[in-house]
Amino acid sequence: MNDADFMNLALIQAKSASNEVPVGAVIVFEGRVVAQAYNEQESLQDALAHAEMLAISRAQKALQTSRLSGCTLYVTLEPCPMCAGAIILSGIKRCVFAAFDQQYGCCGSVYALPMDPVFNHRVLCEGGLMAKESEALLDAFFKVLRADKG
Numbered sequence: 001m002n003d004a005d006f007m008n009l010a011l012i013q014a015k016s017a018s019n020e021v022p023v024g025a026v027i028v029f030e031g032r033v034v035a036q037a038y039n040e041q042e043s044l045q046d047a048l049a050h051a052e053m054l055a056i057s058r059a060q061k062a063l064q065t066s067r068l069s070g071c072t073l074y075v076t077l078e079p080c081p082m083c084a085g086a087i088i089l090s091g092i093k094r095c096v097f098a099a100f101d102q103q104y105g106c107c108g109s110v111y112a113l114p115m116d117p118v119f120n121h122r123v124l125c126e127g128g129l130m131a132k133e134s135e136a137l138l139d140a141f142f143k144v145l146r147a148d149k150g
Helices: 003-015 051-063 081-090 131-149
Strands: 024-029 032-038 071-077 094-099 124-127
Touching: 003 024, 003 032, 003 071, 003 094, 003 131, 024 051, 032 051, 051 071, 051 081, 071 131, 094 131
Parallel strands: 071 094, 094 124
Antiparallel strands: 024 032, 024 071
């Protein structure tokens, strides 16, 4: 499998997020998926339940370690400051994301937290893979949300 295949899996996760901002995440280690998640902030009533945070916790459990060295995170939306910090602290090697987030994105848009040389661990971040597909999901979600608030 390649980056596009793994991002497709993340998009499938995003589509599973009913009544949630459609963001999906997949973590891969040595060519195999070790964790998957989608946003669950509303269903869990937990501001920390971003897809990336849930996937990181699940990967740590699956690999029985707090350090995700050698892992790649695929996520459908550029990580926010909280998630970017968790990516650094968990030791993820690489982060590949689809849509850029001009409001909260901290992997290149607003800031580049995982690449900041002030930290001893830097994460290679690459954005834009399958961005159109992710943006279409997000746009459709927010269009319905705005219509409901009518």
